[in-house]
Amino acid sequence: MRRVLMISPQFPPDTGAATHRVRLLAPHLPRHGWEPTILTVDPRDYEGRLDPGLQELVPPDLRVIRCRAWPARLTRRVGVGDLGLRAFTALRARARELLEREAFHALFITIFPAYPAMLGPALKRRFGVPFVLDYIDPWIGAWGDTVGGGPDGRPDWKSRLSRAVAAFLEPRAVRAADAITAVSDATWEQLRARYPALQRVPCASIPFGGEPADFERVRRVPRANEYFDPGDGCAHVCYAGTLLPLGGETLRAVLEAVRRLAGRRPELYHRLRLHFFGTSNQTTPGAPPRVLPMARVVGVDDVVREQSARIDYLDALTVQTQATALLLLGSSEAHYTASKLFPALYARRPILAVCHEASSVVDILGKIGGAPTIRVVTYGDAERAETRVDAIGAALEALVERPRYDETAVDRAAMDEYQASALAGRLAHVLDGVAREGRG
Numbered sequence: 184m185r186r187v188l189m190i191s192p193q194f195p196p197d198t199g200a201a202t203h204r205v206r207l208l209a210p211h212l213p214r215h216g217w218e219p220t221i222l223t224v225d226p227r228d229y230e231g232r233l234d235p236g237l238q239e240l241v242p243p244d245l246r247v248i249r250c251r252a253w254p255a256r257l258t259r260r261v262g263v264g265d266l267g268l269r270a271f272t273a274l275r276a277r278a279r280e281l282l283e284r285e286a287f288h289a290l291f292i293t294i295f296p297a298y299p300a301m302l303g304p305a306l307k308r309r310f311g312v313p314f315v316l317d318y319i320d321p322w323i324g325a326w327g328d329t330v331g332g333g334p335d336g337r338p339d340w341k342s343r344l345s346r347a348v349a350a351f352l353e354p355r356a357v358r359a360a361d362a363i364t365a366v367s368d369a370t371w372e373q374l375r376a377r378y379p380a381l382q383r384v385p386c387a388s389i390p391f392g393g394e395p396a397d398f399e400r401v402r403r404v405p406r407a408n409e410y411f412d413p414g415d416g417c418a419h420v421c422y423a424g425t426l427l428p429l430g431g432e433t434l435r436a437v438l439e440a441v442r443r444l445a446g447r448r449p450e451l452y453h454r455l456r457l458h459f460f461g462t463s464n465q466t467t468p469g470a471p472p473r474v475l476p477m478a479r480v481v482g483v484d485d486v487v488r489e490q491s492a493r494i495d496y497l498d499a500l501t502v503q504t505q506a507t508a509l510l511l512l513g514s515s516e517a518h519y520t521a522s523k524l525f526p527a528l529y530a531r532r533p534i535l536a537v538c539h540e541a542s543s544v545v546d547i548l549g550k551i552g553g554a555p556t557i558r559v560v561t562y563g564d565a566e567r568a569e570t571r572v573d574a575i576g577a578a579l580e581a582l583v584e585r586p587r588y589d590e591t592a593v594d595r596a597a598m599d600e601y602q603a604s605a606l607a608g609r610l611a612h613v614l615d616g617v618a619r620e621g622r623g
Contacts, residue, residue: 185288186218187614188281188312190274192252192266192296194223195241196233198466198493200425201319204293207394207603208610210242215611220287221247222278224270228252231466234495240397250277262341267296275302282310288618289361290314291610297322301352304359313361313617315610317389318370322353323377325516330428354378361617364389364610367543387613390543392606393525393598397500406501410458410490413505417456418583420535421506423499424523425464426473429514433537434474436568437512438481440576444583445483447576451583455486457510460502461493468492503530508582513538515568524548525601533588535578537571539563547601552593555585 191205209219226233228251241247252270263269281287290312294300300322303314327346331338357363357378362385365371371386411419426434445452463470470491478484494502503509509527511534524544527534533556538544540561548559558578562568599605 184213184216184218185614185618186220186286187212187289187291188220188222188278188287189291189293190222190278190299190302191293192224192270192274192299193229194221194247196226196235196238197224197229198232198234198237198495200464201293201295202237203391203496204317204319205291206237206241207392208389208607210245211604211607212611214604215608217611217614219245220281221245222274222281223247223249224266224274225249225251228254228269229266230255230264231493232495234497236495236497240394240400240496248277248281250274265296265298267294267298271298271302274299275305278302278306279309282306282312287312289614291317291614293317293319294322295320297349298352300356303356307359307361313620314359315362315364315613315617316356316360318363318365318374319391320366321370321373323349325429336428336431357381357384360384361620362387362613364613366390369541369543385613385616387609388543389606389609390547390601391525392601392603393529394603395529397497397526398504398529401497401500401504406497408501408505410460410488410502411456411505413507416454418451418454418507418586419456419458419505420508420510420579420582421458421460421502422462422510422512423460423494423503423526424462424512426459426462426512427514427516429516430512431477432515432568433512433562435477435481436562436572437510437537437575437579438478438483438487439569439572440579441483441486442481443572443576444580448580448584451580452486455579455583457483457487458502458506459487459489459491460499461491462489463491464493465491466493500526500530503527503532506530506532507586508533508535510534511536511538511544513542513544515539515564528593528598528601531588531590533582533586534558535575535582536560537562537568537575550594550597554592555581555587556589556592558582 193199193202250273327342331342333339375381459474462473474489478487540563
């Protein structure tokens with residue numbers, strides 16, 4: 184059996200979205216001929232709340248090695264909070280130690296955070312081990328260009344500096360990579376457009392995927408739902424995940440559709456409850472709301488509930504399984520693929536997805552199912568989300584009036600292609616390729 188060292192600063196019990204990338208793939212690699220070792224950060228050095236329940240989902244026989252990062256309470260004094268930067272030297276030292284005393288046939292480095300990607304070229308030069316660079320999100324995207332940490336989400340000096348550093352580092356990382364994996368075709372296609380030399384480098388799409396065992400656990404050991412009563416007669420439509428900086432247009436179109444519903448079907452409007460969980464992507468209490476301010480402007484805040492801080496993973500699965508319907512919101516960026524797509528599918532609840540027409544979400548949902556279980560409203564670069572308000576309203580009205588999950592409308596065989604076990608097979612195929620080509 185070949186061996187792969189998987190470097191992922193975020194890993195359970197950390198609650199960041201990136202923690203699930205390696206958590207989902209690594210346990211299934213041995214059945215495809217690869218023995219994984221996970222190199223990650225000590226839980227004491229994560230910021231925000233930890234999720235012990237998430238740690239319980241990690242198989243006890245999975246080898247996980249942890250290292251300490253610089254404490255955030257010290258580094259933030261000089262303006263550095265990024266986990267990848269705080270852990271970089273420790274990850275490098277521990278990776279070197281492992282590679283010096285053990286045989287590994289490949290490295291797998293997932294970003295975000297992005298800076299550990301630079302470990303790939305350095306470790307490859309020193310030890311001759313090929314590496315795969317995995318993209319959960321684009322390293323160079325809208326951040327620091329059209330959005331940032333300034334007032335009203337505008338770019339500020341720090342976001343511009345981050346973008347400039349990314350523009351300097353990314354080509355050095357990707358040109359040394361032996362293969363690129365990403366959550367969608369659009370993500371690696373953008374890379375190839377930016378770096379023509381990547382035409383010769385294997386690229387593969389590996390979505391986040393879903394793990395049926397996670398939902399089996401939630402159903403076997405139910406958690407209390409402290410956010411709403413699923414039996415109160417209301418229609419609880421739930422969105423779980425960060426509200427992206429470029430997702431504001433999509434959100435506003437949905438809220439405008441809700442406002443029009445109030446005028447057209449007031450009896451349905453008063454039954455509707457729109458719940459948003461984890462919109463800030465922060466785990467600390469008191470995270471500023473991102474949805475409610477816009478809902479107040481539109482005039483629908485009486486039916487909107489927002490829990491802006493990220494909730495624990497198993498709590499998120501609980502509200503998804505108990506919701507009347509689930510809402511998936513896209514971004515104005517075509518590459519965007521919702522990490523919550525497959526948990527939403529395995530929750531077995533009706534879905535309303537409002538996404539860019541070029542998003543892989545549209546293609547995947549088209550393969551898996553149709554109305555009444557799955558409704559998709561698309562927009563594009565020319566026909567923006569604001570032009571699709573009526574279509575969103577019609578889909579939302581149908582969900583509130585006749586919420587129904589029809590098993591026969593879902594292609595389970597198509598869903599199986601996106602299970603974590605099947606996606607681990609895709610990754611193993613990529614790893615086989617880089618190992619077969621030789622070391623370094």
